[in-house]
Each structure stands twice: as C-alpha cells, then as structure tokens.
Amino acid sequence: xxxxxxxxxxxxxxxxxxxxxxxxxxxxxxxxxxxxxxxxxxxxxxxxxxxxxxxxxxxxxxxxxxxxxxxxxxxxxxxxxxxxxxxxxxxxxxxxxxxxxxxxxxxxxxxxxxxxxxxxxxxxxxxxxxxxxxxxxxxxxxxxxxxxxxxxxxxxxxxxxxxxxxxxxxxxxxxxxxxxxxxxxxxxxxxxxxxxxxxxxxxxxxxxxxxxxxxxxxxxxxxxxxxxxxxxxxxxxxxxxxxxx
Amino acid sequence: xxxxxxxxxxxxxxxxxxxxxxxxxxxxxxxxxxxxxxxxxxxxxxxxxxxxxxxxxxxxxxxxxxxxxxxxxxxxxxxxxxxxxxxxxxxxxxxxxxxxxxxxxxxxxxxxxxxxxxxxxxxxxxxxxxxxxxxxxxxxxxxxxxxxxxxxxxxxxxxxxxxxxxxxxxxxxxxxxxxxxxxxxxxxxxxxxxxxxxxxxxxxxxxxxxxxxxxxxxxxxxxxxxxxxxxxxxxxxxxxxxxxxxxxxxxxxxxxxxxxxxxxxxxxx
Numbered sequence: 001x002x003x004x005x006x007x008x009x010x011x012x013x014x015x016x017x018x019x020x021x022x023x024x025x026x027x028x029x030x031x032x033x034x035x036x037x038x039x040x041x042x043x044x045x046x047x048x049x050x051x052x053x054x055x056x057x058x059x060x061x062x063x064x065x066x067x068x069x070x071x072x073x074x075x076x077x078x079x080x081x082x083x084x085x086x087x088x089x090x091x092x093x094x095x096x097x098x099x100x101x102x103x104x105x106x107x108x109x110x111x112x113x114x115x116x117x118x119x120x121x122x123x124x125x126x127x128x129x130x131x132x133x134x135x136x137x138x139x140x141x142x143x144x145x146x147x148x149x150x151x152x153x154x155x156x157x158x159x160x161x162x163x164x165x166x167x168x169x170x171x172x173x174x175x176x177x178x179x180x181x182x183x184x185x186x187x188x189x190x191x192x193x194x195x196x197x198x199x200x201x202x203x204x205x206x207x208x209x210x211x212x213x214x215x216x217x218x219x220x221x222x223x224x225x226x227x228x229x230x231x232x233x234x235x236x237x238x239x240x241x242x243x244x245x
Numbered sequence: 246x247x248x249x250x251x252x253x254x255x256x257x258x259x260x261x262x263x264x265x266x267x268x269x270x271x272x273x274x275x276x277x278x279x280x281x282x283x284x285x286x287x288x289x290x291x292x293x294x295x296x297x298x299x300x301x302x303x304x305x306x307x308x309x310x311x312x313x314x315x316x317x318x319x320x321x322x323x324x325x326x327x328x329x330x331x332x333x334x335x336x337x338x339x340x341x342x343x344x345x346x347x348x349x350x351x352x353x354x355x356x357x358x359x360x361x362x363x364x365x366x367x368x369x370x371x372x373x374x375x376x377x378x379x380x381x382x383x384x385x386x387x388x389x390x391x392x393x394x395x396x397x398x399x400x401x402x403x404x405x406x407x408x409x410x411x412x413x414x415x416x417x418x419x420x421x422x423x424x425x426x427x428x429x430x431x432x433x434x435x436x437x438x439x440x441x442x443x444x445x446x447x448x449x450x451x452x453x454x455x456x457x458x459x460x461x462x463x464x465x466x467x468x469x470x471x472x473x474x475x476x477x478x479x480x481x482x483x484x485x486x487x488x489x490x491x492x493x494x495x496x497x498x499x500x501x502x503x504x505x506x507x508x509x510x511x512x513x514x
Contacts, residue, residue: 019315023350115333122293122405123347124322126315 010206016128017136027134034138038201042099042146046092050150053087054079054157062167072168076158076176081185083154089189090237092150093196096143097229101204104135105225108208109218117209132209136201143197144190151189192240196233203229246270247292247403247435252301254287261287262298263459271402271435273451274426278441280481284459286407289439293325293405294318305403323351326396328406332388334380334395340367341376344395351399366394370424386417390424397428404429404436410445422448443482446470455481471495 021027057079065075108131111117120127155177162168168176207225211217247269254262262284269275277285290296292303294310303310305321313321334343341363348359367373370390380388389409396404406425410418426449429436438445446453450467455478463478470482483491 022319026350110336114331114336115329116335118295119327119329119333121295122322122325122327123350124319124325125350126319 013128013206017133019126019129021129022125031134031138034134035142038100038138039142042096045095045099046146046150047153049095050153051157053091054083054154055161057082058158058161072172073176073179075168076173077179079158080155080177084151084185084189088151088154089147089192092147093233094230097200097233098226101200101226101229102222104204105208105222106218108205109211109221112211113214113218132205135205139197139201140194144193147193188244195236199232200229246306248304250302252291252298254291254296254298261459265461267454269435269437272433274429274436274438274449275452276446276450277439277454278446279456283456285439285456289405289407293327324402326401326404328392328396328409330408330411332392334388334391336380340378340391343391344398347399362398366398370394385412389421404434406438408440410442418444425449
C-alpha cells in the first residue's frame, strides 16, 4: 500500500507545483540559480566521464573488430552510435542521478527538517512552486545540454584515443563518423535526456520534500532518491528503446 | 484578534487536540503552555495553517481561516510572522538576505528602501553590523533575533513564536522575551507564544492557555496563575521547590498572607 500512497503523493506534489508565482522575478532568479547548480556543478564530472567513455569505446571496439575485411572507419561508426544512443544519455544521467539527485534530495530534506519549508509556507509562498518547480524546469533545460556535451566529448575522446594509440588515424575516424549517420539517433538521445532529467529531478525532489525526522532520514532519503531514480532511468531506457527504435 | 473554536486534530487513531477554544487578543502576548506532547505545537501549527484541523474553526479578525481557499489563506499568511524553534533561517543567505527575503517576495520596493527597512528591523532587535554574516556564524540568541527581525519585516498583524527560548541561557531568554513583549505593544500585534519556560510565563503572559493531554486545562493571566487552585497547572508551573517558594513569596506580596500556613522563616531555611 505504501507504494500506491507514495505514487499518489508524488502526483499531488507535481500537481501542486502549478500555481501563480508570488513574484516572477524571484522565481526566475531561483530557476537561474538551479541551472547553475545543476549545469555548472555537474559539468566537470560529465566532461571526465564522457572523454573516458569515448576513449574506452574506441579501444574496446577495435579489440573486438579484428577482421581485416572490416574497415577501420567502422570503429568510428560504432563509437558514434554507442555514445549517442546509450552512453551519453543513459550513463551520464545515471551519474547525474547520483550527483544532482542526492543534492536536490538532501537540500530539500534539510530545509524540511530545519523548518525552512514551513517558514516559507507561513510567509504565504507555495513551496512546491518555489522550491520544486525551478529544479525540475532547470533539469529539463540543463541536462539535455549536458547530454549533448557528453556526446560531443565522448566522440572526441574516442577520436583522441584512436589517434594516440594508433588504432584509427584521425582522418579515418572522421570519415567513419560521417558514414551512415542517422540524425534520428540524436533526436532519440534527446528524448531520453528529457525523460531522464524529469525522473532525476522530480523523484529526488519528492524524497527530499517529504522527509520526516532528522539527519539520518535526510541521508536515507538521499540514497533512496538516487536508487529509485537509477532504477526508473534503466526502466525508461528500455521502454523508450522498445517504443521509439 | 484570533479566535480558536472547538479545534480537534488527530493523527491516525491518536487524538492530539480535543475541543480546544481560546481567544487571543491584539496588543498582548498570548501564551500556550503545557508539557511536551500536550499538543501546543500542533495547536499552533493548526492556527497558522501548517496542519488542517479535523474539526473546529480558526478565526482571524472574524474570518474563518479553516474554510478559506488557498489564495485567501495566502493573503492572511502575508499578515503572519513566525519565529521557529530552530529559527529556520535560510542557511545559504546572509542575515540581510534572510530578513530581506519577504520584502523581495512580496513588495516592489526599490533596493534602497528595502535595505533601509532591513536595517531598521535589525536595529530594533539590537543586531547592528551583522548584515553580511551567515546564520552559521551567529549564536543561538542572535539567530532568534534575526528570526524575529524576518518575522516583523512586513509589519505583520500576527506574530507566532514557537518556543522562542529553547536552547538559550536565562539572560538571553529574558532579552528575547522582553523583545517579543515590546514589539507586541509597539506594533499592536496579536502575539502567540508557545513555551514551557516559566520565566516567559511570568514575564510576558498577558493571556495563558494551559494544555494538558490535548485539552484546555486552564486559562488566565500571569497574575491569576499565582492564585490558581488547578492542581495540574500548579504541578506543571511550580514544579521545583524554588518555584514553589517564588510563588508563595509573590502571594505574600500580593495578599500579605502566606499560603498553607507556612511562615517566611521556613522558606528562608
């Protein structure tokens, strides 16, 4: 029964977010702040992960494609499609579920436990609109950007690894990147990015917003937010692939 | 004025407040007292709308708060200031930003005017030169004063204080009590204080509502409390021998007679 009441409470939280802002300027400021927190705050880890995942993809694909009948440019095609279809949206979003999700859950949880949310409510502010909505909208704006950056850097990392190890010369890699390129793959990656961004931000906000107890419960809520977000990301990943590919 | 009429609140099977009524007048400090778990915090949260009562009415100047729409409640809430037990200051904002927050949200004043108002209320709570400090850099008493400054910055009609003295030394607690009392009189605010601090009761309690196991057990003023015959109230308020003696001394002052046939020499011994 708990799962049904949790789902109901989650849906009510989402419905409760849509109310007229008391002061649009303050909400805009909060939205920009969240964009900075989610985007700039996660950029470093996204850059590192993307470059290495592209580099490893190149090396491992080359290791598997040993036949002389297969041209080297195929390695670039495989790296490109793997990065665009799976690594950039899914892997990066799973990492973001840890980085951003735990941050959102612990921030809101701390505000709940220290009565800061109550203080805002008593001022007459709709806390779901002021605290949760900007986080979700910011995630929907920024996370797809991070996924695009991850895709570009992943492919560049693959090219770099191919060039540094001598597996694929840069010119051959570039040629492979242009061969059989399906622009729909990028669109599909963005579908995934938007879906995962919503899951990460809304699930984490839900667990943080409704924390009851003290410091220990904040930690538990944070962990739960990350775990549930990761599971839902993987589930949504499969559903989207089954429906849209 | 705030009227509480037959409020009832339960959590699951447990009834926390049962049929509590009270009238809290403007320009005076109205205290809700009672031991831990007596329902005073729940009553206060019902009054400010953080909990919805199962039954009964909360009237703000005759308007029924419990049946209001969200927008109507928001309008009432703009007239409410609240000091929380843990101060509830926003950690990531400076003192100045904390106090300015309600002004930023609800006024279109230019920055200079807002800053003047912030400095005015910070001066009022005797906190000069703390504008740029963060809550983590302040003592407990200073945090409470910033909380009061934030609560009164929009000139509220109603001020709620949830255990304003918890965690403070007696001297600082007295400063906070007096500050609340002065502000109440100065701005003619309806102040509701939730406390179990006996100094507060005697210092600021114009009206006192004593709660026992979720019910109203006694009501009166800080003068009447001395002469109350309510056994539960006496056991709660005058729990220690020191406070019992203080009560009897006060009765002696007021009436010229010692209660319980004791004499002053016994008390001094």
